[in-house]
Amino acid sequence: MSTTADAATRGTVEIRRDGDVAVLTLARPAKLNALSTYLENELLGALRSAEVRAARAVVVTGAGRAFSAGADVTELPAMTPEAIDAYYRGSGAVYEAVADLPQPTVAAVAGYCLGGGFELALACDLRVADPGAVFGLPEIGLGILPGSGGVHRLVRAAGPALARDLILRGRRMEASEAFRRGLLTEVTEPGRQVDRAVEIATELAVAPALAVATAKQLIDGAAEASRETGLLLERLAYAALNRTGPT
Numbered sequence: 001m002s003t004t005a006d007a008a009t010r011g012t013v014e015i016r017r018d019g020d021v022a023v024l025t026l027a028r029p030a031k032l033n034a035l036s037t038y039l040e041n042e043l044l045g046a047l048r049s050a051e052v053r054a055a056r057a058v059v060v061t062g063a064g065r066a067f068s069a070g071a072d073v074t075e076l077p078a079m080t081p082e083a084i085d086a087y088y089r090g091s092g093a094v095y096e097a098v099a100d101l102p103q104p105t106v107a108a109v110a111g112y113c114l115g116g117g118f119e120l121a122l123a124c125d126l127r128v129a130d131p132g133a134v135f136g137l138p139e140i141g142l143g144i145l146p147g148s149g150g151v152h153r154l155v156r157a158a159g160p161a162l163a164r165d166l167i168l169r170g171r172r173m174e175a176s177e178a179f180r181r182g183l184l185t186e187v188t189e190p191g192r193q194v195d196r197a198v199e200i201a202t203e204l205a206v207a208p209a210l211a212v213a214t215a216k217q218l219i220d221g222a223a224e225a226s227r228e229t230g231l232l233l234e235r236l237a238y239a240a241l242n243r244t245g246p247t
């Protein structure tokens with residue numbers, strides 16, 4: 001169902017529109033879409049692009065045989081504490097920028113979804129995957145750990161037991177297990193992950209934008225809040241939204 005109308009290419013990240021949905025494709029397939037500083041900066045640029053700002057929902061996917069094999073390991077040796085601090089102020093902010101998008105986001109995963117790739121998928125609201133997708137957080141083997149929100153989001157999404165299992169052992173998990181663990185909305189038919197993500201995003205795109213943006217923030221806030229504060233946030237958000245209408 002995808003069209004290539006309004007396609008725009010920015011090197012390692014491609015943007016296209018499919019109706020009201022913006023589809024962002026990590027496009028560095030020769031390196032399994034490894035998340036270099038350059039690619040992350042391009043992804044930041046894509047998130048701020050007119051195509052994405054005008055879209056009502058966003059799909060994130062990867063070209064070739066990986067969603068992403070994670071951080072570009074060739075950049076790791078240069079990562080002094082100062083460089084890491086600068087990184088989080090620069091391209092490393094992209095994971096939170098994805099999570100903070102007002103529009104609903106769907107990750108369409110096939111192949112390797114490792115390290116920062118898994119963290120990027122976790123930063124999306126929903127995830128669908130090809131049956132052959134493989135998820136994992138191999139950082140421990142490199143003497144580091146997931147540092148782009150992956151620990152926090154995995155604990156929130158699937159609980160500390162699975163987070164310990166994946167992060168401490170660095171083991172890989174197939175799509176069927178990721179679905180069982182609640183990390184995937186669907187395992188699609190083989191090769192249909194992008195089409196299915198666009199279908200789901202198109203459904204989401206008709207929901208009133210302000211209500212969706214508010215609900216996204218409320219869901220994040222609720223995970224951090226006491227029952228009393230959670231209920232208060234809900235009531236305040238409801239009062240603010242009531243009569244804003246279905247736009």
Ligand code: COA
Nearest residue numbers: 030031032034069070071072073074112114115116138139
């Ligand atoms: N960073 C930089 N380059 C990467 C990469 C990464 N995270 N993952 C893969 N690549 C590159 C490889 O160096 C190779 O490049 P080359 O063809 O120029 O040599 C290319 O992508 C293909 O990878 P290759 O290892 O040949 O594919 P494979 O099918 O044999 O193995 C993986 C696939 C994902 C198992 C393996 O590439 C891997 O373990 N990657 C690193 C994963 C990782 O540790 N990520 C977390 C980093 S914190």
